[in-house]
Amino acid sequence: MFDLAFNNLNEILAMDGHGVYVWSVYSIAISIIVASFLIAKNRIKGVKRKIKIKNAPS
Amino acid sequence: MLQARKNRLWKFFIILFMSAGGILLILFSLNSKLDLFYSPSEMLKADIKPGYRIKLGGMVKSGSIKRDGTKIKFIATDFVKEVPVIFDGIPPDLFKEDSGVVVLGYFLDGMFEAEEIFAKHDENYMPPELSIEAAEI
């Protein structure tokens, strides 16, 4: 159960011709999820900055 | 519970049941139109105009695949009725005997001429070794 299902890196990338489907799906999904985290963190920063500017004594 | 809150709870359930009821009514009236394909029995029973493009789905009968150049002939079955299918082209990898298939094409003179073939796999996932063992039992 804990043996690698492949013999070398080329086999891992190729996956008997299915690698292009498997790897493209995972890389696109991971990019989307990572991007969502970055956007969410950026939004928090942006909102905090706006509130600070609003509250700053003028 | 507050009276106002009770009223709002009622309203909530009314919205829920109205939308569920409405959508279920639509689904019941469309019923078989939402099926992706006809089974062989359904297709033979339904009066389909010749030249009308439909989808037929069933199992590929074991031992029925015959290849002739790029042409493939096989029998689609639902274990009640059988329909011979002819296809010219490359089928998907998962197209094989005793496995599900959906074909898109025309039913003419007792023969289904397929333009496209889709393989339908089942919900079982297992390693190859186990699958061979299962086949031997």
Next chain:
Amino acid sequence: MISAFIHKFSSPKSFVRITKTLYPFLIFIGLSMLIVGWVWGLLFAPQDAVQGNSYRIIFLHVPAVIFAELIYFFMALCALMHLVWRVKLAAYLIKSAAPIGAMITFIGLFSGSVWGIPTWGTWWQWDARITSTLILFIMYLGILTLHGSFSNLEKSDRLMSILVVIGVVNIPIIKKSVDWWSTLHQPASISVSGGSSIDPSMLYPLLISIIGLGFTLISLGILSSRSYILGREKNKKWVSEYV
């Protein structure tokens, strides 16, 4: 006492505080389980007897569509809280969860399409399962658009909650679509009652991936809700103190 607890947790202020302390733990559990599940599934699990290696998309596709449905269900519970108990936080959570739901539904549809190319021989069929999932994706977008189209925010919250309730009936339809109609999509492999038609060597990494993605999405929801709550309550005193 219970109502006091709900009252305390349903205040946006304590929600932001509590979720901020929970966040590091949840994101750690989520990402580490997701990595274990995916590395196990992609490299160590055996290949499938019928589909070969293309089945490895399952470790992404199944968790994604499970949470596509669960997030909507969560939003429907929030809609109940908001419409009946007038809990403001519940509306904020719907608004914060909807983009995440849309994102994960898109990943579910996309991964399913790509998986369909080598296995089914087609990337799209208008069968009941695929179509009802596309409707779920459109529902998420519709909820977001509706909320953005009114200047009165309280009114937007209420209309959005009503739309969420109207759409919730789609969830059981997605679930049962493969039993009610003929579809290209196969029936369920794992049932809630505990049965599974997946070999254990593939099922364990799948379950780990599901739990991992769940915690990851909860973490994302915490971030998304924090920015939205701070923005909505920017004139409140606690927000000025918080930032």
